[in-house]
Amino acid sequence: MKTAEIEKKWQKIWQDGHYFEAKNDSDKEKYYILVEFPYPSGSGLHVGHVRSYSALDAMARMKRMQGYNVLFPMGWDAFGAPAEQYAIKNHIYPAEAVKENIKTFKGQIMDLGMSFDWSREFATTDPEYYKWTQWQFLQFVKKGMAYKAEKEINWCPNCKTGLSNEDAAGGVCERCGSVVTKKLKSQWILKMSSYAERLLDGLKDTEFEERIKLAQINWIGKSIGAEVDFKLKDTEDVLKVFTTRCDTLFGATFMVMSPEHQFLTKYKKRIKNIKEVEAYQEEAKLKSEIERTDVTKDKTGVKIEGLVAINPVNNQEVEIWISDYVLASYGTGAIMAVPAHDERDYAFAKKFNIPIIPVIEGGDIEKEAYVGDGLHINSGFLDGLNKEESINKMLEFLAEKKVGKKTTNYRLQDWIFSRQRFWGEPIPMIYCDDCGWVPVPEEELPVLLPTVAHYEPTDTGESPLANITDWVNTPCPKCGKMAKRETDTMPNWAGSSWYWLRYMDAHNDKEFVGQDALKYWGMVDYYNGGMEHATRHLLYARFWHQFLYDQGLVPTPEPFKKRVAHGMILGSNGEKMSKSRGNVINPDDMVKLYGADALRCYELFIGDYEKDAAWSDNGLKGCKRFLDRVERLKDKLEDKDSYTPELESIIHKTIKKVTNDLANMKYNTAVSSLMILTNAFEEVKTITKKDYQTLLVLLNPIAPHITEELNEQIGFKTKIVEMKWPSYDEAKTVSDEVTIGVQVNGKLRGEVTINVSEDSESIKAKALENENVKRHIEGKEIVKVIVIQGKIANIVVK
């Protein structure tokens, strides 16, 4: 039979036998393996998808054989701008385009023989699914965790559309390359920043890869410092600043407000050079993100004439400036500047000739800001103290005088939840002139996305939904008066913020997930996804889940126990695969040429799973060759139900290695150990059926079709998918005899073969008898002999 026929045959058997459908009422121990659901793009499955699916599939298949009730689901993340753009470009209705693409993707995945539980499949665009996305949004609203506020959005003046931060990466529109500007819009926002500490703290309860934890920690950006009040001279107000270096307060020679600071409006009349200030504000607004955050550019700013602050530690007057290097969105939107000990403040002071007062010994203020530690000077009651002591003492002082306190700041901001787009979940809110924002009653969910003639972005920056008047106009659920629906939709991060929960109970039409299912499945045991989702998606998902936990809707605070990330598959030239580079490999072609098993095997063998790897056709051929060699072994079978004695040790060793490697994502060495076993089988005259079947079972998670077929061909009735995972005997994983190296002064001079139970005295004796060793120790004094059991002997001579 041909490879393709064998693969089709077994795929049908698995499908018809419902082998991979997880049971919600099982007595078995559960194991939940999740791989990020794909966005079904028009270009079809990528070999990168095949890598992670093969990896997690191998794990799922082994875990099932080990007796676990494995949940290994798959679905589609189908809302979002890319789907919309694909639809616009190809003149297909988005829902149709999504349907088509899902069909292609699913067919491709099926051809690979992945053991997904298709009975739980759904797309985020299914009304049965987004009904519950909307319902959960309403829970946020109910708890005051969602609010509407004016926020600046990225605006492309050419495409006349709002862009997400991702679409406006680098301050340039992803589609047309125009420079992105800002536009003020009223938006729904989720209070994610209030969960910053929890998101940080919750990492303790996870086993994420270190690099992923680190990415999360950096993104959350916790910073402990102090808030200090500077009196604004001749007013009742104080200018609040955040600083991590309150020990340098004596060195603050000026203040800087962000261009958006509210005092600039409030004290407009007192500012003598208001024209100049307003011109600067205007300039800052027009500047693109790219210009504003360019670190290499010169500092700019304007001194505010007419406003003066008072330093609370010495009551000295401090001038106030406005500059765009201070961000409105972080801290209090204003800083105290200590040019002697901060690089940015130093650059600013140098440029505008502002005095620089050193308050810590060390460095040379003529050359640069000194940011290190040292003894304080010019600092009154802090003189002679180091940084840490000074911070503590200053905090005491500030608290006592009631002019400041210890504060923590986070870089993590609230989640802007509105998109002025058609292809997303409608936000289920209604605006009534009398009642304000009113949630759509839960029993009226889902708010369906209407069928429209035009879904292209509009000139005004409104969602295309705004034009559908008979959809927009609706009675207020509270008072019955005519009101208007929210026309913005949710970001595509919304649907992916709870999808793993839905898999637990995918067809529940009463609740988002049943409580029994939640309790049984608990946390996802293994969650695999790309490194590009290590911050945003993972943070959104954890935040969403923590919120649900606080409402008593889910049983655990954290959703994922373990998060791992796969490396990218690059083109054979080592560059990222792309059409323009012409280095794209289509998995379908590879399946046709070499079969699904060979492709799966190769993608696992290609290298360290966590690292990027370059594609090689020859590598794939090598794996195909390996599978062919496994097949040819069936010609030397002996009908025996025991292991061949001389193979026993290597078989036990391999079982151990493959079991551990598959559980620890060390796929490349799992494959290589199976190649080693195959080599060993080839070297002996005959192998028993038991030897062979063990190889087939171990290889099955990697190459499921051919192994099932061979197992059947040699006469076994029980399918591998119904079998138990082989066990190994630790005692048999070590051979009786081992060859160890003998070194003289750390250099290898010979080898001796010893019995595992042999004591060091006997090994030592053997080592000293070795001819070559003798030559090297001749005429020298033996200082000592080190024997490491089963590993090495080292003779130290003088």
Add this chain to the structure above:
RNA sequence: GCACCUGUGGCGGAAUUGGUAGACGCACUAGACUUAGGAUCUAGCGGAUAAUUCCAUGGGGGUUCAAGUCCCUUCAGGUGCACCA
């Protein structure tokens, strides 16, 4: 700029966590079987050397009986964040 990761044959990569560096695969070389081979099999394959032996895990130093692995330093590449006070 800061943080993190990675540097091992012609290539992808192993190395039980301090114990025989280069497993396994690819590519390559020679041979066998063949009408044929882009099939299969056998042997070889880091560098130098006739052998013995020496040199080799980006470079330099150190700890140790022993270092790819630990420490210091330096170089190169990658990723993330980027005026976060």
